[in-house]
Amino acid sequence: MEANIAVPSDEKNAWNGGGKRPFGASYGKMMMWFFIVSDAITFSGFLAAYGLTRFKFIDSWPIADEVFTHIPFFHGNYPMIYVAFMTFVLIASSVTMVLAVDAGHQMNKKKVTIYMFLTIIGGLIFVGSQAWEWDTFIKGSYGAVKTTDGKILQFVTGDEINNEGEMKFHQIALSDFVVGERTNEREQHIRQNGLWFEDEATISNYSIDQVINAYNSNPNILVKTELINADKKEKIILSREEGAAQLAKTKLVVEGANLEVNEYGNTIFADFFFFITGFHGFHVFSGIIINIIIFFNVILGTYERRGNYEMVEKVGLYWHFVDLVWVFVFTFFYLV
Amino acid sequence: MAHAHESNLKRIWIVFGILSVVTIVEVYLGIIKPDLLNFPVKPFESGFFGTIGNVLLSPVIFTSPLNFIFIVLTLVKAYYITWAFMHMEGEKKWFRRAAVWTATFLICYLVTLLLVEGDYLYSTLAPLVKW
Numbered sequence: 223m224e225a226n227i228a229v230p231s232d233e234k235n236a237w238n239g240g241g242k243r244p245f246g247a248s249y250g251k252m253m254m255w256f257f258i259v260s261d262a263i264t265f266s267g268f269l270a271a272y273g274l275t276r277f278k279f280i281d282s283w284p285i286a287d288e289v290f291t292h293i294p295f296f297h298g299n300y301p302m303i304y305v306a307f308m309t310f311v312l313i314a315s316s317v318t319m320v321l322a323v324d325a326g327h328q329m330n331k332k333k334v335t336i337y338m339f340l341t342i343i344g345g346l347i348f349v350g351s352q353a354w355e356w357d358t359f360i361k362g363s364y365g366a367v368k369t370t371d372g373k374i375l376q377f378v379t380g381d382e383i384n385n386e387g388e389m390k391f392h393q394i395a396l397s398d399f400v401v402g403e404r405t406n407e408r409e410q411h412i413r414q415n416g417l418w419f420e421d422e423a424t425i426s427n428y429s430i431d432q433v434i435n436a437y438n439s440n441p442n443i444l445v446k447t448e449l450i451n452a453d454k455k456e457k458i459i460l461s462r463e464e465g466a467a468q469l470a471k472t473k474l475v476v477e478g479a480n481l482e483v484n485e486y487g488n489t490i491f492a493d494f495f496f497f498i499t500g501f502h503g504f505h506v507f508s509g510i511i512i513n514i515i516i517f518f519n520v521i522l523g524t525y526e527r528r529g530n531y532e533m534v535e536k537v538g539l540y541w542h543f544v545d546l547v548w549v550f551v552f553t554f555f556y557l558v
Numbered sequence: 559m560a561h562a563h564e565s566n567l568k569r570i571w572i573v574f575g576i577l578s579v580v581t582i583v584e585v586y587l588g589i590i591k592p593d594l595l596n597f598p599v600k601p602f603e604s605g606f607f608g609t610i611g612n613v614l615l616s617p618v619i620f621t622s623p624l625n626f627i628f629i630v631l632t633l634v635k636a637y638y639i640t641w642a643f644m645h646m647e648g649e650k651k652w653f654r655r656a657a658v659w660t661a662t663f664l665i666c667y668l669v670t671l672l673l674v675e676g677d678y679l680y681s682t683l684a685p686l687v688k689w
Contacts, residue, residue, distance in 0.1 A: 244653075245653035246649075246650050246653075247652040247653055252653070255653075255657050256657070258657070259657050259660055259661050262661050262665075263661060263664055263668075266664075266665040266668060266669070267668065269669075270665075270668045270669045270672040270673070271672065273669065273672055273676060274672040274673065274675055274676035274679070275676065276676070277673055277676030277677050277679070277680055278676045278679040278680050278683065279680070280680055281680075281684060282678075287588075301589060302585055302588050302589050303589075306582075306585040309585075310581065310583055313574070313577050313578065313581065313640070314574075316639065316643055317570065317571075317574045317643075319643075320570050320642075320643045320645075321567075321570060323645070324566050324567060324570065327566075367622075371688055371689075373689070396609065397578065405624055413677075420621060447617050447689070449689055453597075455591075455596055455622075475650065484635060495587065509668065510662070535645075537642075538643075539644055542639055542640075542643045542644045543644075545643075546636055546639050546640065549635050549636060549639070550632060550636070553584070553628050553629065553631075553632040556585075556588065556627045557584060557588045557625075557648070558625045558628050558629070
């Protein structure tokens, strides 16, 4: 009976469950580990769902190198570079965190303060970078059109012919070949055709007719479909005639990305991007907040008085978990 | 917590070095995508040994060696982060296993199921799509 009766206690150490240490681990540390296991399984659920969806659309999924190509402050095509930078920042912040934990074991308050500060800075740089990635993703780089079949068509033009005699293509923006201001009238909502609580549809920079006319008048522009050539692992580029036939079915000019349509390909691609990186970014953000709280506690000397820096260790576990998740997200979103 | 405090510092920097090198390799391969590695692995033709080979190599078939390398390198990074940074090596053996075995088992189960189903969805729905 003793085991399951709650006995009121006057002990001050009620927070740690009475001081028992199964496996030699304190209550807080063990619970943090179990929480991490549950959160890891949550994230693996998200990534497994991403895997299922990607397998379902394995022949038409956007290629990450063609989507994530920008760095801040620079123009040009730099696939994967910024994501690699973000990965380094997070790994470095993990290193400063483990150095803080190590300093805590030596009861070196000054070192713990410095390293925790650096960890927080690293976390803020990561979250800021992720926010910038979202902004670039939503704003869009090139622009595309969506057909009545629900397919995205992008535009490419040819480079020089490479050694094997193949023509290499690179994607171009709508603004590169479509000229002039938008010519179609925009639909304005007035009393007769609008509802006060609904906005008008987003207006693209160019109208459908403008895009098709520009394509027809420029023989160097070709259409790139979503479909992937399985042997070369490249997107299939249509001939001028096939491209014109597909363009005739255009329903919408798409610039950027939202939850319903995006210029990179399948709608669900953007949805998963926002959801998974958003969830991860939220975890990083909450980790930063917690780190800041513990940072102030370190400065105030709470852990010196307590006699151990175990709280820094527990918070460090959470931070490393966040890094671990990012390593997997990075692999399955950007590399594979 | 009575372990040699000073020796940990060197190990932390060594692990940081390992993680950085692995990340650089991954990013390099991810940008270059060498043709030598970037091809789908076809399954063996039928036959007793062919079937056994297919079952054993099932994680690799229809994916490319490049993707397989990415996944292996990611698991290497995960191992080092968990073992050294999260200091799993300092915990008791069965506490380690309570966390790692649970998560590994459940994740493997879920991923296997979902990827098989995703593949089925592709094989069923893809022929119906109008390109």
